[in-house]
Amino acid sequence: MPVERSFGELSLGLLKRASYGFLLEPVSLRFVPLNQTIYGYLQDLCQARSDPIVEELRAETLALGPVSNMAIPREEASLLSLLVSLMGAKLAIELGTFTGLSAIAIARSLPPGGKLFSCDIEPRWTQIAVRYWERLGLSERIELKLGPALETLRALPRAPLFDFAFVDADKENYELYYEELLPRLRPGGLIAFDNMLREGKVAESPSSDPATAVIHELNRKLAQDRRVEGVLLPVADGIYLARKVSTGLLPEGVSCFTRAWV
Numbered sequence: 001m002p003v004e005r006s007f008g009e010l011s012l013g014l015l016k017r018a019s020y021g022f023l024l025e026p027v028s029l030r031f032v033p034l035n036q037t038i039y040g041y042l043q044d045l046c047q048a049r050s051d052p053i054v055e056e057l058r059a060e061t062l063a064l065g066p067v068s069n070m071a072i073p074r075e076e077a078s079l080l081s082l083l084v085s086l087m088g089a090k091l092a093i094e095l096g097t098f099t100g101l102s103a104i105a106i107a108r109s110l111p112p113g114g115k116l117f118s119c120d121i122e123p124r125w126t127q128i129a130v131r132y133w134e135r136l137g138l139s140e141r142i143e144l145k146l147g148p149a150l151e152t153l154r155a156l157p158r159a160p161l162f163d164f165a166f167v168d169a170d171k172e173n174y175e176l177y178y179e180e181l182l183p184r185l186r187p188g189g190l191i192a193f194d195n196m197l198r199e200g201k202v203a204e205s206p207s208s209d210p211a212t213a214v215i216h217e218l219n220r221k222l223a224q225d226r227r228v229e230g231v232l233l234p235v236a237d238g239i240y241l242a243r244k245v246s247t248g249l250l251p252e253g254v255s256c257f258t259r260a261w262v
């Protein structure tokens with residue numbers, strides 16, 4: 001169905017309701033279903049700002065074959081850079097380095113003296129990452145932690161160190177990663193979880209895929225968890241942004257959809 005039509009029909013539906021005397025639905029219920037044309041359009045906009053060395057890394061990653069699907073797309077890289085800048089983050093951690101694209105997006109937005117710990121288990125991919133970090137002058141700013149991410153996390157002090165975390169490693173461990181990251185995140189700090197839509201499979205319940213079942217449970221948990229406020233963004237494969245609330249818990253009655261003032 002052409003996008004203009006589906007969007008138009010949705011708007012018409014809202015108007016019809018109004019003429020029957022019902023309240024208009026909030027405009028935020030509108031959405032634009034992505035198709036290849038619109039997706040290409042927004043990718044082009046991101047590419048226009050991209051760096052030739054980063055584009056070279058994208059090409060080298062693509063040449064790895066189907067595994068290249070693991071890399072974050074350009075618009076997600078832009079979002080990560082923006083979030084890190086907006087937060088004024090100084091210390092960040094990511095779980096899942098792969099060939100280093102998300103690390104570059106995060107590290108480039110850190111101030112001088114800022115640091116990103118980038119965790120992965122597979123040197124085959126991270127040696128590509130390290131090569132490009134050097135070329136981009138980011139080696140000082142990114143510290144690679146090779147090994148199972150859960151062990152790396154548990155070896156860190158259980159203190160509110162980090163401003164920003166990006167979770168993009170093995171999906172089965174996401175809930176454990178969350179519980180290890182939260183005490184290590186400063187109040188007001190942000191965790192961004194990647195692949196929280198699992199290509200839409202999270203909405204099919206019950207899911208036969210164990211990793212999708214974990215993600216589905218984590219989405220539900222985050223939506224109710226009063227230690228964080230958050231939103232699931234339909235960007236790329238779904239990014240859940242969870243901000244640690246500043247004073248312990250969200251008050252009763254304040255949901256994840258309510259802007260928290262704590």
Ligand SMILES: C[S@@+](CC[C@H](N)C(=O)[O-])C[C@H]1O[C@@H](n2cnc3c(N)ncnc32)[C@H](O)[C@@H]1O
Pocket residue numbers: 070071072095096097098099100101102103119120121122125147148149150168169170
């Ligand atoms: C989806 S990729 C990360 C993509 C990366 N963020 C990017 O932007 O290109 C997932 C990565 O997690 C790593 N990984 C899988 N299991 C892991 C574990 N238990 N501990 C640490 N890293 C793990 C894989 O080796 C892989 O490189």
